[in-house]
């Protein structure tokens with residue numbers, strides 16, 4: 001794929017501007033021994049420019065990294081169009097788009113290839129065949145599994161409990177993102193699910209397509225979203241309809257965001273970060289969703305979601321990445337799709353040595369890992385922990401030769 005590596009001004013990263021623990025360069029991604037850092041300095045600096053091009057979707061034209069203009073005409077009339085007609089129009093628009101060759105769907109490996117090539121060149125530069133890094137996941141887990149849902153309607157809200165029961169029966173907990181002004185929220189139900197280990201995030205105010213339309217509207221709406229979310233202790237965000245502007249999301253008062261995909265050509269704002277790992281969106285942690293959305297598969301593509309989910313989940317697990325599902329109780333919270341979801345849970349449960357985590361836990365882990373330092377001066381690799389963070393305690397040095405992504 002041909003791409004230009006022009007870093008956008010808003011994200012130009014220079015030393016001192018951004019904390020070294022919030023970077024997306026290849027050294028920070030792999031968490032290699034500090035003893036190697038000075039020798040690799042120039043490769044480290046240039047790797048961040050390349051990585052950000054993918055992670056911030058800078059391979060897209062500027063106008064494609066924001067909600068499409070056509071959406072403005074659509075949203076005011078959205079409520080007047082019957083649901084079936086809306087789905088038909090959506091799929092027509094999506095299918096009529098010129099077929100993009102990048103990012104590939106449902107699996108895109110270009111950024112993975114970049115991480116891998118960068119590592120092998122760096123090992124060569126340091127003059128070793130193998131080495132250590134800090135494992136991608138706590139306790140030496142092979143991959144992570146995160147379940148998230150956006151709850152679009154009172155019907156979806158009523159179906160949460162049944163889906164939660166199902167997830168619990170397979171040993172999972174999940175995160176539910178609620179639009180904060182779209183329908184009345186029964187906070188007692190939220191508290192009850194929280195007490196069982198589930199978590200809640202903010203899904204904007206409503207699906208009116210306005211939040212990222214222009215700076216004035218964003219400056220009006222964002223504080224309201226932040227205030228309601230803070231009142232209800234919601235620390236994660238996902239933009240309605242995943243319409244997004246990276247630099248504005250990064251400025252919001254949330255711990256983590258999940259409005260980006262690794263690859264999703266089927267959303268109103270197509271694109272993808274090509275990342276099956278968390279990364280830093282400035283000081284926020286971005287957790288891209290990496291399994292295709294239920295709505296896309298069922299309503300737009302008219303496909304059985306299960307084979308796509310399972311194939312992708314195994315592909316991610318084989319690379320040691322993060323399987324992050326985005327489903328809606330509104331679409332799959334009842335038969336016949338709830339059975340498909342149960343099948344997915346069975347497949348995910350069978351993935352060995354995986355870390356089943358909530359978005360807030362993955363975020364805490366990725367932040368903690370970023371602050372750790374690996375030293376290999378003596379005989380054994382040693383992780384320096386600068387604070388007593390609980391997440392950091394589970395970090396483990398791993399041999400690069402045993403890391404699937406390094407091979």
Ligand SMILES: [Zn+2]
Pocket residue numbers: 150152203207239240241242
């Ligand atoms: Zn939504």
